[in-house]
Amino acid sequence: MPSESLRLWDPVVRLFHLSIAGVFVANYFFNEAGDDWHVWLGYYAVAWLLVRMVWGFIGPRSARWADFWPTPSRLASHARSLLAGRPEHRLGHSPLGALVMILMLLALLTVGLSGWAMEEIDALWGADWPLQVHETAADGLLVLVCIHIAAAVFESFQVRDNLPLSMLTGRRRRLPDDSTR
Numbered sequence: 001m002p003s004e005s006l007r008l009w010d011p012v013v014r015l016f017h018l019s020i021a022g023v024f025v026a027n028y029f030f031n032e033a034g035d036d037w038h039v040w041l042g043y044y045a046v047a048w049l050l051v052r053m054v055w056g057f058i059g060p061r062s063a064r065w066a067d068f069w070p071t072p073s074r075l076a077s078h079a080r081s082l083l084a085g086r087p088e089h090r091l092g093h094s095p096l097g098a099l100v101m102i103l104m105l106l107a108l109l110t111v112g113l114s115g116w117a118m119e120e121i122d123a124l125w126g127a128d129w130p131l132q133v134h135e136t137a138a139d140g141l142l143v144l145v146c147i148h149i150a151a152a153v154f155e156s157f158q159v160r161d162n163l164p165l166s167m168l169t170g171r172r173r174r175l176p177d178d179s180t181r
Helices: 011-030 036-058 072-083 095-120 129-159 163-169
Strands: 005-007 171-173
Touching (some): 036 095, 129 163
């Protein structure tokens, strides 16, 4: 008989998630743009982003891009299951969750690169567009984070499993139709 739960999220994925969440909250709501904490936390976030990108190729199955990349067929199947009220029982990222995650990573990269450009490229000092890109990407990231949180809560009710808790503990309830993972 399979155990009640299984290890799903490895420490790298969990530390990435917690680190990025913490940096985003600190820099978006509490740190003044351009101050030392804001800048250094931004560099810290981009370093974690690079680690996560590499980990997507070399990490365990649930962390790998190939395991959850949101292909058109995966997205269509997931959307059909949601519209039909039959949640897909899948460990790891759902296809729509993966799409939002990738959009968040791209927004984070844009925030990081535009922030770096404002600080480090002399030719851009005084230019307005890097700041506009930075602020727009940060605001877009906030929208995506809200979607991410709402979707995690919604999916938790649908699959009857506490998905946010699984990101903290690394463990997820074994699904009845997937005892092999």
